[in-house]
Amino acid sequence: DTAVSQTPKYLVTQMGNDKSIKCEQNLGHDTMYWYKQDSKKFLKIMFSYNNKELIINETVPNRFSPKSPDKAHLNLHINSLELGDSAVYFCASSQGRVLVTEAFFGQGTRLTVV
Amino acid sequence: AQSVTQLGSHVSVSEGALVLLRCNYSSSVPPYLFWYVQYPNQGLQLLLKYTTGATLVKGINGFEAEFKKSETSFHLTKPSAHMSDAAEYFCAVTKSSGDKLTFGTGTRLAVRP
Numbered sequence: 001d002t003a004v005s006q007t008p009k010y011l012v013t014q015m016g017n018d019k020s021i022k023c024e025q026n027l028g029h030d031t032m033y034w035y036k037q038d039s040k041k042f043l044k045i046m047f048s049y050n051n052k053e054l055i056i057n058e059t060v061p062n063r064f065s066p067k068s069p070d071k072a073h074l075n076l077h078i079n080s081l082e083l084g085d086s087a088v089y090f091c092a093s094s095q096g097r098v099l100v101t102e103a104f105f106g107q108g109t110r111l112t113v114v
Numbered sequence: 115a116q117s118v119t120q121l122g123s124h125v126s127v128s129e130g131a132l133v134l135l136r137c138n139y140s141s142s143v144p145p146y147l148f149w150y151v152q153y154p155n156q157g158l159q160l161l162l163k164y165t166t167g168a169t170l171v172k173g174i175n176g177f178e179a180e181f182k183k184s185e186t187s188f189h190l191t192k193p194s195a196h197m198s199d200a201a202e203y204f205c206a207v208t209k210s211s212g213d214k215l216t217f218g219t220g221t222r223l224a225v226r227p
């Protein structure tokens with residue numbers, strides 16, 4: 001029973017296209033995140049939502065727009081894809097702000113822009 | 115702001131040898147520290163974490179780490195490496211619950227037969 005699931009796992013698309021990555025967690029967590037892992041394996045936070053409210057928005061191009069329809073889902077929409085967007089995108093979730101708990105990660109979505 | 119430095123992007127050990135992966139952090143507030151492992155083409159899995167209390171924490175797969183405030187370190191160790199330990203290891207820090215994780219650049223562990 002997958003805790004944090006992302007779809008699709010692989011995404012190959014042409015420059016200029018618009019694409020979405022979906023994420024769902026069944027852990028009952030309040031907070032969800034999007035991280036980007038580049039070709040050198042460096043992981044960097046992009047966004048964080050707590051109970052559908054945006055709480056972290058790092059320096060990310062406006063072409064990236066997260067959407068959280070409910071606290072169990074956090075989708076990532078990317079407009080006008082560029083070659084530099086090629087990376088692995090990880091969704092994660094964690095419990096709320098009361099206790100420090102670890103983040104649970106999805107399997108990742110490997111995005112390749114050609 | 116928090117930051118994490120992992121010394122050694124690649125570490126190679128023989129099967130059965132000690133594993134030592136280094137992590138130093140910088141934080142303006144008491145940190146919460148984590149080690150994650152990433153197997154090829156997979157997501158990140160938590161190995162262990164330090165929040166408060168005992169500074170020596172034990173995790174899964176025989177790994178442990180010790181929080182040393184005076185050295186601002188949180189090195190990961192395992193007494194005897196196994197072939198299945200070959201993976202990428204990430205140290206991470208956060209300052210509070212629900213806050214973002216700041217990751218180190220990762221250390222790739224290779225285990226030689």
